[in-house]
Amino acid sequence: MVQDEAIYNIGVVARMTGIPAATLRIWERRYAFPVCARTEGGHRIYTRTEIDRLRWVKVKTDSGMQIRQAIRALETLDMQSELGATDFSTLNTLQELDMGLTPASESYLQILQKRLQANLLRHKLDVADTIFDEVMALYTPDDIIVHLIGPTLSGIGMGWEKGEVKIATEHLASHYLRQRLIVWMHVGPPTFDVPPVVLACAPGEYHEGGLLMFGALLRRRRWPVAYLGQSIPLVEVAAFVRQTAPSAIVMVAMT
The missing domain is CATH 1.10.1660.10 (Multidrug-efflux Transporter Regulator; Chain: A; Domain 2)
Structure with a gap:
C-alpha cells in the first residue's frame, strides 16, 4: 500500500x-x-x-x-x-493544542510583532492596521494578545524607560494597542450568567496594559468584565463593588 x-x-x-x-x-x-x-x-x-x-x-x-x-x-x-x-x-502536541501555535507559525508571529512595534514607533498606523489584518487572518485573539500585543507593549514601555522612545510616541502606540484590547473586552461569545469581574487600576496607577490584556482574555473565556480604568479612588471601587457584587475584583498597583 x-x-x-x-x-x-x-x-x-x-x-x-x-x-x-x-x-x-x-x-x-x-x-x-x-x-x-x-x-x-x-x-x-x-x-x-x-x-x-x-x-x-x-x-x-x-x-x-x-x-x-x-x-x-x-x-x-x-x-x-x-x-x-x-x-x-x-x-x-499538548503545547500546540493549548496555545494554538505551531513552531512555524510562532516564528512568523514573532516577525510580525517586531514589524508592528517598529511601525508604531515610526507613527505608521496605516501599516500597523495592515499587520493586524494579517494576524487576524492567521491567529486567534488569544495568540495575538499574548504573543503580539503583550511583547509590543512591553518593548515600547522599556524603550520609554531607557529614554529611547519619546513620551508622545509611547502614548500613541500604547493607545493604539489599548483600543484593540478594549474592543475584545466588549465583543465575544455570550458571557456566563454571573456577576462581572471588576478590573481597576489603583489610585495613581496609569499602567493598564497588563490589566486590559487580562480583561480581554477573561472575556474570551466568557467571563463578563467591568473595567473601571486608570487611577480609581478606592472609595469609588468600594461603592461600585457594593452595587454590583462582582464575582471577583482585580486591581493593579505597579507604581
Whole structure:
C-alpha cells in the first residue's frame, strides 16, 4: 500500500476528526478544502495527510478561529515549509493544542510583532492596521494578545524607560494597542450568567496594559468584565463593588 494513499471514505474521516460529513462537504465546496480523490463510483476518499490537516484546522476552529482564517493559516504553514508541505501529524502536541501555535507559525508571529512595534514607533498606523489584518487572518485573539500585543507593549514601555522612545510616541502606540484590547473586552461569545469581574487600576496607577490584556482574555473565556480604568479612588471601587457584587475584583498597583 502506498504510504499516503487515498483510502479513507468520508464517514471514516468524520469519525477520525470529529467533523461531520456534511461540514466536510460544505468546506470543500466553499474553500476547496479538504482535498479528496474520488472512487469510480464518485465517492470521496481521503489520504492520511489530509486527515491530519483536518485535525489541525479543527484545533484552530475549536480555539475560536474562523474556518476561513484557519485554512489561510494552513496555507501559510505550507508556504513556510521547505518542502512546500508540513507534516501535520507532528504538530498535535499538548503545547500546540493549548496555545494554538505551531513552531512555524510562532516564528512568523514573532516577525510580525517586531514589524508592528517598529511601525508604531515610526507613527505608521496605516501599516500597523495592515499587520493586524494579517494576524487576524492567521491567529486567534488569544495568540495575538499574548504573543503580539503583550511583547509590543512591553518593548515600547522599556524603550520609554531607557529614554529611547519619546513620551508622545509611547502614548500613541500604547493607545493604539489599548483600543484593540478594549474592543475584545466588549465583543465575544455570550458571557456566563454571573456577576462581572471588576478590573481597576489603583489610585495613581496609569499602567493598564497588563490589566486590559487580562480583561480581554477573561472575556474570551466568557467571563463578563467591568473595567473601571486608570487611577480609581478606592472609595469609588468600594461603592461600585457594593452595587454590583462582582464575582471577583482585580486591581493593579505597579507604581
